[in-house]
């Protein structure tokens with residue numbers, strides 16, 4: 001059976017929530033490690049003219065984090081830049097300056113991307129490296145845009161961006177040949193979709209970009225072709241295409257079908273919404289603000305105390321709270337909570353926040369630690385049991401006890417080793433097979449024990465999907481995806 005078929009039949013997830021799968025082809029191992037250390041997010045716009053986040057009274061606009069994903073050069077940064085321009089955050093003079101700078105670098109058409117690509121390296125190469133973070137708002141929603149890099153060397157940065165997101169905008173280039181390259185096996189259109197699903201991006205807006213390109217010219221045939229090829233793939237990646245995915249045509253460079261609908265004289269066949277309308281209409285699953293507090297730490301720094309950054313995955317945090325930093329069980333007090341640049345009294349699930357703490361030194365925190373409630377702290381383990389879907393192993397190797405890989409689970413990047421294969425799952429019946437399993441190959445579904453050298457804080461997938469789903473990567477390739485089914489109580493705290 002085709003691997004994608006098997007993944008679909010695996011149904012890793014509950015029906016409403018997320019399933020996830022991943023495809024190989026990606027960055028080098030060294031880069032994974034490097035990206036763990038470097039600051040992978042760059043702040044683009046200070047959200048001065050944007051309304052403050054939801055406060056204790058909860059009467060403001062809702063807030064959504066949206067990650068832009070897709071193959072290299074699909075137009076993610078251009079579309080993100082255009083959004084900022086159309087929402088009045090970048091003036092004409094700045095655009096003219098970027099036009100000149102882009103021209104000087106022989107990258108004329110890249111000027112819109114320069115709004116998001118602020119580093120010199122990014123501008124010279126025309127490729128996003130660090131995730132760009134910017135803000136804008138529509139009628140109903142305050143959005144934080146996370147502009148991920150498409151190049152395969154920077155997949156770890158994309159993972160970090162997607163793990164902060166609620167929804168995704170998958171940008172696909174309609175230009176002749178470009179859709180095809182991104183969609184091929186090993187292309188990042190596939191890998192990004194599969195990673196996004198694994199990382200909990202529950203809804204996707206698929207934008208078919210570059211519709212203005214001379215090879216496309218707003219052709220309905222080209223649009224339909226791309227949509228019809230993407231639908232089965234999205235389905236096999238675990239997305240419910242009817243409920244969770246919407247398509248629309250777009251030109252990020254020219255800015256068409258973005259803030260207002262594309263003119264009928266240009267695109268007579270499109271009767272659907274424009275990008276802003278579609279983003280406005282997206283509904284995300286309810287998250288319980290009263291659940292036990294969980295915030296994986298993605299970064300930390302010193303600033304009048306210790307400041308930690310991350311996304312609240314469960315519960316709420318407010319000034320004055322006492323919490324635990326896990327796994328080192330350090331009791332801390334919350335001095336202040338910030339959403340974007342704004343100080344807030346309370347932040348609920350889904351918010352990306354900075355929390356100023358007292359009671360812990362910055363050097364005692366490592367990204368991957370979890371800020372957690374005291375009453376119900378997150379478990380910390382050296383070992384866990386997981387159900388794994390093997391994708392493609394390097395050189396078609398066999399997967400057996402002793403296999404080593406890099407584990408990516410919420411903000412944790414940690415070396416791990418497979419200790420024991422427990423059961424192989426029959427993909428047809430989804431039941432464990434009787435015979436003892438010593439090794440498996442590509443495409444297998446297997447339950448196994450996994451060990452790490454340092455204590456890690458994770459949850460069972462059935463309790464907290466966001467903190468219990470993971471990927472395994474080897475030498476920069478995603479080789480397996482899985483869910484935590486059991487935590488080893490002997491080593492949990």
Ligand code: GTP
Nearest residue numbers: 072073074075076077078109127128150251252253
């Ligand atoms: P990475 O960050 O490297 O993954 O690329 P990206 O997806 O951010 O693409 P980027 O926005 O840098 O654009 C890549 C190239 O595509 C640039 O030359 C853009 O001008 C061009 N481009 C982007 N959107 C459009 C569009 O709507 N129409 C046309 N004709 N070209 C576009």
Ligand code: MG
Nearest residue numbers: 076077127128
């Ligand atoms: Mg980019």
